[in-house]
Amino acid sequence: MTGRLRTLFSKLRWIAERVAAPLRTGDGPNKFRLSSVDTATTTYDGDIGWASRPPATVRCPQCDAEIFQHNARDDLDCPRCVGEFDPEAFGDLELLHLTCPVCRGRMEHGQRHPGSFDIPEWATCTSCRYHWEFEHSYD
Ligand SMILES: [Zn+2]
Ligand SMILES: [Zn+2]
Structure with a gap:
């Protein structure tokens, strides 16, 4: 794997974790911030x-x-x-x-x-x- 590809993959993993994070996190202290993240990632097909x-x-x-x-x-x-x-x-x-x-x-x-x-x-x-x-x- 080239270094460039590896960078891309780690970027993708970072995005995937960001998207999955609000689903894993319950009602935390950052509720407001989480709900705005939710809205941004609720892109249904x-x-x-x-x-x-x-x-x-x-x-x-x-x-x-x-x-x-x-x-x-x-x-x-x-x-x-x-x-x-x-x-x-x-x-x-x-x-x-x-x-x-x-x-x-x-x-x-x-x-x-x-x-x-x-x-x-x-x-x-x-x-x-x-x-x-x-x-x-x-x-
Ligand atoms: Zn018929
Ligand atoms: Zn379906």
Whole structure:
């Protein structure tokens, strides 16, 4: 290992320890400082926009089979019957769940404006905290 690489590695380890520190430390005297560190390091993995939507599983309206759609622009092809749907038909199909693109866990999803869309507007992974939003929130 070259000296330069070693320096890089020790730097990375230093950063990793800094990031992990607030998790290990309980309610210490430096609570204020710790919480500001917390805020700076709470960068969840996430995406915004329909094109970046997590993989979805919907129900085939013809045979009840589960159709997996990896990308929001893909056609929906039923693996069991001849059902084939355009990506635009997504809102007409029953959404079963979204799959976290990071850890493959099932995501919780919901709508910000119930009734105005037939599609999910947000999804959160309960395992790795990956979060997806249909659009920017200006709240
Ligand atoms: Zn089908
Ligand atoms: Zn996840």
